[in-house]
Amino acid sequence: MVSEDAAALFRVLSNSDRLDVIRALVEAGPDGMSAGDIGRKIGASPSRTSFHLNALSETGFLQKERQSRNLNYRINFKTIGALITFLMEDCCKGSSELRNCCTMR
Amino acid sequence: MVSEDAAALFRVLSNSDRLDVIRALVEAGPDGMSAGDIGRKIGASPSRTSFHLNALSETGFLQKERQSRNLNYRINFKTIGALITFLMEDCCKGSSELRNCCTMR
DNA sequence: ATCTTATTTCAAGAGCTGTTGAAATGAAAG
């Protein structure tokens, strides 16, 4: 991935409302949540919520689908995964020192 | 990590010059590089380079040390590691689906 | 002391980002 594309994805994650949306949707699981419920959960107005949901789904972090009156959003792990892979493999060349800094498993 | 702190770290990564600095310093290894050499490598003016180096070292992505006339910068993997851990464990609750999206090892 | 090299700091300006509240759109219910 070129630096410009990775930078654009990191910019989307550089906002705490948007990180809170991701947390809420990870918790919600495969059923996802409606825009209204997400807004209520993160404590943001409808237009503010919509602004952030748009930034997230435009860049592939979320997928949306209309369900009668509601718009239902759910997480798409592929984009986050691509970003983690970019950091570890592309940017840091698979550094074992970095791997030791990630407390996983 | 709270969302605000993670967002601030992601913001630092949301610029392609800064990602290029990280790439250059990963490549340079433990000896690091001087500010001037970094600037030449990424093709940025001295003040522009300094601006980005400051953003990176202020937030712990880099460490700096004066070596006579030069300021030598080297990568600190801990901050990137903390961010990857945040994404995988904190934000995405260790999701195995996410783990499968990260092409590693 | 003065000069040169390396780097940072500063002020100005252009452009981007996020918030607000109001208006528009979309879909179902009465």
Next chain:
DNA sequence: CTTTCATTTCAACAGCTCTTGAAATAAGAT
């Protein structure tokens, strides 16, 4: 077909970010 509910879109605005070029600081060489 009007009302209600859910959500997005829009315009305005404040604040932040990045770039530029010039001036300041820091350190070593002459």
